[in-house]
Amino acid sequence: MLAAKSHLKVFSCAASFGVFTKEPLERLEAAGCEVWVNPTGRVLTKAEILEHAYDADVAIVGNDDFNGDVIRRLPNLKLIARHGSGVNNIDFSEAKHRGIVVTNTPDANIEETADLTFGLILDLERHLSQMNAELKDGIWRKRAGHSLYGKTIGIIGVGRIGQAVARRAMGFGLDILGNDINPDESAARSGLIFTSLNDLLKRSDIVTIHTPLTQATENLIGAKELRMMKDDAILINTSRDGIVRHSALTKALTEGRLYGYASDVHAGEPPKHSPLFDLPNVIVTPHAGSATYEANYRMGMAVADNVIAFMDGCVPPNVVTSLGQFYSR
CATH class of the missing domain: 3.40.50.720 (NAD(P)-binding Rossmann-like Domain)
Incomplete structure (x- = not known):
């Protein structure tokens, strides 16, 4: 677990984090995080992820492909915070091997x-x-x-x-x-x-x-x-x-x-x-199951809970311990 740190570089490739509702993003910034937000409204390409997340401590992940090669090429990465519950798009074995904590938002949508x-x-x-x-x-x-x-x-x-x-x-x-x-x-x-x-x-x-x-x-x-x-x-x-x-x-x-x-x-x-x-x-429909203001708020706030707890040196509330732990989305 990361020791308490006053500043984290946070990269969000999740297409809807900080978009429908701004409060989760504002909460991270108020806590001292420097946050890059996906401006495209779509899943990012591998090249885009590597370009913008190279020096990030934290990656907020939507439905993006966070495979082993992507994770290995992000040297500072310490936390992958899934904006959603399903983690099948994250190479959990590689993250575990690197000592990277993986969290999700299991009940939000x-x-x-x-x-x-x-x-x-x-x-x-x-x-x-x-x-x-x-x-x-x-x-x-x-x-x-x-x-x-x-x-x-x-x-x-x-x-x-x-x-x-x-x-x-x-x-x-x-x-x-x-x-x-x-x-x-x-x-x-x-x-x-x-x-x-x-x-x-x-x-x-x-x-x-x-x-x-x-x-x-x-x-x-x-x-x-x-x-x-x-x-x-x-x-x-x-x-x-x-x-x-x-x-x-x-x-x-x-x-x-x-x-x-x-x-x-x-x-x-x-x-x-x-x-x-x-x-x-x-x-x-365009993977819109969680596309309501209410669900987006809950998912974003759960991500913020996980990131801020990690930044404070605490165990995040929604740590994923195995691939089979959580249900879809």
């Missing part, structure tokens, strides 16, 4: 991501974006969709966000299935019943993904899994892009074996254009 999940569900099931665009173009067309009441939602990954989705599903009158490698029986308070992944896929009208991206979950949903789903089912992904195999997904959607797909997560930020984007039954 749970409810907002669950809100967005249901926004995407409603949009897909009721064609809201399509009808909005058509009516603005002078086309009066009522598109028939699907009711939610009495249907079944399957939640893959029943951690904090998955359980927040389950609480909302109960209010919509949905039957709720869940699948998780470590079932938390307290989720039953939301009416959720744990089952196998295959059973969940076969029975659900809505499947929503809230599991972290690991070796075990990469390409978890591929051709075989999509064939198990109902033809009028929808798939929602607000977790990580690599969990769904895109080639299989595109085929299922174009062949009518899946009613719709919505994703808030992508291979790059901003992503390259994908054939999926051109399909009318696909909705994509």
Whole structure:
């Protein structure tokens, strides 16, 4: 742990830190930190990170790729403060080897991501974006969709966000299935019943993904899994892009074996254009699950808590001790 220090050079590549809400940035500056803030509104390139963070003591990281090579080339780095909860974009082993402390903000955007999940569900099931665009173009067309009441939602990954989705599903009158490698029986308070992944896929009208991206979950949903789903089912992904195999997904959607797909997560930020984007039954959003003023404030303040505690020579409140410790985002 760093000895108490009155001045830290802080580099923030997180695209939304100090942008929607200024208080976290002002708090760091008032504590004596010299802070560089990402002005681009996007994930920085490796070259940009190395240019601006070379002499930084602290890096505030969003969805940027903090791989081993990046970490090795930042000689003064002592703390990586994730602006969010998921740390799969940080080479945790290299950070540990260097003695660099890694922190995150584990509870700051749970409810907002669950809100967005249901926004995407409603949009897909009721064609809201399509009808909005058509009516603005002078086309009066009522598109028939699907009711939610009495249907079944399957939640893959029943951690904090998955359980927040389950609480909302109960209010919509949905039957709720869940699948998780470590079932938390307290989720039953939301009416959720744990089952196998295959059973969940076969029975659900809505499947929503809230599991972290690991070796075990990469390409978890591929051709075989999509064939198990109902033809009028929808798939929602607000977790990580690599969990769904895109080639299989595109085929299922174009062949009518899946009613719709919505994703808030992508291979790059901003992503390259994908054939999926051109399909009318696909909705994509720019990783906006935590993009509310309230969540941004909580995330930023949690980052400030971690950085200031570290600067004071104390153990930060949200130290990550293993890659599997925290749920997605």
